[in-house]
Structures are given as C-alpha cells and as structure tokens.
Amino acid sequence: MSTRHESSAGHTATAPDAPGTSGTLGTPDASHGPGASHGPGASRAPGAAMDIDPSGAFVPADMRVHHETFRVRGYEVGPDGTVSAQIICDYLQEAAGVHADRLGLSLAALHEQGQAWVLARLAVQVERAPAEGETVTVRTWPCGVERLQFRRDYLMLGQDGAVVARGASFWVVINLASRRPERIPPTVAALLPENPPLALDGGLLGDRRPPAAAEDAAPLSSRSFAVRRADMDRNRHVNNVRYLDWALEGVPAEVQETSRPVWLDIHFRAETVYGDTVEAQCLPAPADTPAPGAARFVHVLTRRSDGREVARALTGWR
Numbered sequence: 030m031s032t033r034h035e036s037s038a039g040h041t042a043t044a045p046d047a048p049g050t051s052g053t054l055g056t057p058d059a060s061h062g063p064g065a066s067h068g069p070g071a072s073r074a075p076g077a078a079m080d081i082d083p084s085g086a087f088v089p090a091d092m093r094v095h096h097e098t099f100r101v102r103g104y105e106v107g108p109d110g111t112v113s114a115q116i117i118c119d120y121l122q123e124a125a126g127v128h129a130d131r132l133g134l135s136l137a138a139l140h141e142q143g144q145a146w147v148l149a150r151l152a153v154q155v156e157r158a159p160a161e162g163e164t165v166t167v168r169t170w171p172c173g174v175e176r177l178q179f180r181r182d183y184l185m186l187g188q189d190g191a192v193v194a195r196g197a198s199f200w201v202v203i204n205l206a207s208r209r210p211e212r213i214p215p216t217v218a219a220l221l222p223e224n225p226p227l228a229l230d231g232g233l234l235g236d237r238r239p240p241a242a243a244e245d246a247a248p249l250s251s252r253s254f255a256v257r258r259a260d261m262d263r264n265r266h267v268n269n270v271r272y273l274d275w276a277l278e279g280v281p282a283e284v285q286e287t288s289r290p291v292w293l294d295i296h297f298r299a300e301t302v303y304g305d306t307v308e309a310q311c312l313p314a315p316a317d318t319p320a321p322g323a324a325r326f327v328h329v330l331t332r333r334s335d336g337r338e339v340a341r342a343l344t345g346w347r
Contacts, residue, residue, distance in 0.1 A: 095128035111158035240343035242312035276328035279311035292345030
C-alpha cells in the first residue's frame with residue numbers, strides 16, 4: 030500500500046512501498062536503488078527500516094526515494110504545446126522540496142534553526158518535452174555529501190515509463206543571519222544510502238567549476254533584467270529558475286526557433302534581491318565542451334551594481 034498526499038503545488042505525491050532504481054538509471058523497474066544496499070555486498074528486503082540516524086529516528090527504506098506526479102497544465106506550455114526546460118526544472122525542485130519535508134528537512138524546519146537550503150548547481154539533460162495534459166513522474170533521492178554540498182538526483186518518467194529528463198542538483202545550507210554556507214547537518218548526512226545510483230555520470234558533470242566561454246569570444250547578446258517582487262522566493266532572494274529564464278532569453282533567435290535546450294548546467298554564485306538589475310550575456314561555448322547538443326552556449330549573469338557574477342550556465346540545443 031502506498032501513501033498519498035497533496036504537494037504545495039497541488040500535484041499528487043506517491044511514496045511507493047518498495048522503490049527501485051537501476052544502477053544506470055535507464056529503466057524504472059530495476060530491483061535496487063537508493064536505500065536498497067546496506068554496505069558492500071549486502072542487501073535489504075523491500076520496506077525494511079534503514080539504520081537509526083544520530084537523532085534516534087528510523088528512516089524507512091521507502092522514504093529514501095520519493096515519487097512526485099505532475100499533470101502538465103495548459104498554463105505551463107508554450108506555443109508548441111509542450112513545457113519549457115524551466116518548467117521541468119520547477120517540477121524537479123518541487124519534488125525535492127516535498128521529499129525534504131517528508132524527511133523532516135523542509136525549508137521551514139531549517140528556518141527554525143536559523144538556516145536555509147540554497148541551490149548551488151543544477152544540471153539537467155532533457156530527452157523530450159512533455160505535452161499539455163501529459164502526466165509525468167519525478168523520482169528523486171539523496172546521493173551524497175562532498176565538502177559543503179549535498180547532492181540530490183532525479184529521473185523524470187513519462188506515462189510509458191521512458192525517461193523524459195534526468196538531473197543532478199547540489200545544495201548548501203546557509204546561515205540566515207550571515208548568509209554564509211555551513212556544514213551539512215549530521216541528520217542530513219545520516220539519510221544517505223550506501224553506493225546510490227547516479228542519474229548523471231561524471232563525464233557530463235565534469236568538475237565543480239562553472240563553464241568557461243570560448244577564448245576571446247564576443248557576446249552574442251547582452252540583456253538587462255530588473256528584479257521584480259514576483260521574482261523573489263521564500264529565502265527573500267531571486268528564485269533560481271528565474272536565472273534560467275534570463276539566461277535562455279539571450280540565445281540567438283534562429284536557434285530558439287529551430288531547436289530546444291537538451292542540456293542545462295547552471296552554477297549559482299551569489300544572490301540578488303528586489304531592486305537589483307541583472308546583466309545576462311550569451312557567448313559561444315568552446316568547441317570541445319562535453320555537453321549534448323549541436324549548438325552550445327555559455328551564459329554569464331552579473332549584478333549591475335557591483336559587477337559581481339551571480340550565475341553562470343552552459344546550455345546545449347538540438
């Protein structure tokens with residue numbers, strides 16, 4: 030029996046009793062997944078409890094992987110009747126937020142500790158764009174902690190079970206007073222399974238450095254965006270998907286009219302708030318950039334007031 034509840038976006042969330050994800054994340058019906066292993070060579074029966082975390086609370090295996098179902102609404106699609114890459118990113122992050130809430134690690138829970146989750150990096154590979162009326166399911170799970178970053182991966186599946194998109198996100202916990210990163214709390218690290226599968230391999234993700242533009246490349250476009258109140262989120266800074274909006278707006282019209290983004294990799298460097306102005310430049314990516322797509326671009330977003338870079342992205346189009 031599975032449990033159901035309504036997410037904050039009004040979509041149905043389902044937590045299956047025996048989640049499974051393949052090691053290569055190519056098929057949804059494999060027999061193992063995050064939380065299925067308990068150390069090298071060991072296995073655990075479906076539905077069995079995981080280890081006790083330092084707080085003394087049990088974390089059942091069926092909570093290590095979360096499924097969130099979305100029906101594509103008419104107001105979420107563009108002229109071609111399908112969703113944009115930004116809407117896909119919204120779905121992934123909504124699923125992450127609901128899962129964090131189920132695990133007791135919601136934004137509200139961290140706020141009580143004077144902390145907040147902040148997205149440091151989001152990488153998404155899009156296989157196809159879901160259409161209006163279609164139902165998709167996001168499967169998400171925590172993957173690991175490296176230094177101050179917490180990794181969470183995603184698979185988006187269509188109604189036929191085929192992969193629609195896959196992604197990886199990297200989060201940090203900040204102190205709300207100082208706005209500085211802090212160490213990932215032990216209760217968060219305790220939720221991580223042994224040897225979880227990864228939705229995106231290291232070859233696509235590369236290292237942690239933001240992408241560089243082609244040497245001596247001149248900007249293909251440069252646009253300015255004034256931060257509106259509608260751009261703000263609960264952390265009182267610009268919502269991260271808004272940076273993607275601004276970045277993609279600068280892609281040459283001939284590319285946008287004939288192609289779709291199949292790769293998005295955005296690094297968030299600093300926050301912006303109401304009243305700021307963000308300058309967004311689109312530049313050609315180096316020819317040897319390891320990213321999907323026939324056309325690839327680097328996007329550099331800076332804060333006009335002090336010239337500080339607030340985000341940098343790499344996109345691939347096909």
